[in-house]
Amino acid sequence: MTKLSVNINKIATLRNARGGNVPDLLKVATDIQNFGGQGITIHPRPDERHIRYQDARDLKAIVHTEYNIEGNPQHNFIDLVLECKPTQVTLVPDAIGAITSSAGWDTIKNQSYLSEVIQEFQRNGIRTSIFVDPVLEMIEGAKKTGTERIELYTEAFAHEYHLGNKNGIEPYVKAAELANELGLGINAGHDLSLDNIQFFKQNIPGLLEVSIGHALIAEALYLGLDNVVNMYLNKLK
Ligand SMILES: CC(=O)[C@@H](O)[C@H](O)COP(=O)(O)O
């Protein structure tokens, strides 16, 4: 079964635009779970452009499905995650001012650093996932860090699929096959959408979780949030 974890960063973007509490992030997260969403993902960035650190603390009490916090494991992020104790932490090598996530980890160069951070989270009962490109050497390096899962960075797949090139799935299939052989759990995310999710799901063996935000929230503007969540769930069956 592939779980749908809804990334609510863009709900926070809209809320912050006017400085108040509309839309109410906690209510939206509650409703997404009631609509059938199987997880909530947030990516608190150092500049708190959307998700604030206090949001992460507040969400802990209302996320009764799977709670996934993503980010670059710098000190205040590590402290926040240890305080919140989510189901999962996803480590992403984002530059501080990055407009969005744009690459996976070099798991070979960063092996000792990642191993140390991963052990800290695992000692606190938090499942770990690391954001990687579909490159076999990076998958092998991920295994050596001790992480339970990887998250395949799907921007390249989504870009090629949008251009009509279905062959863009091939590196992801090979990466997933290797991850399965190595006993790594497989998550995926970034630029997944109603248009490409079913093809991705059908081709990736052992896909445990997709985290989807930007496209899902944009689609909900036309189709409604309850309807869109269930459209994704149907495509993930
Ligand atoms: C790691 C990943 O792909 C998502 O967390 C993405 O970075 C969303 O972040 P933004 O919503 O800030 O673009």
Ligand SMILES: NCC(=O)COP(=O)(O)O
């Ligand atoms: N890890 C990917 C994520 O949480 C959402 O990415 P996107 O759907 O906003 O591109």
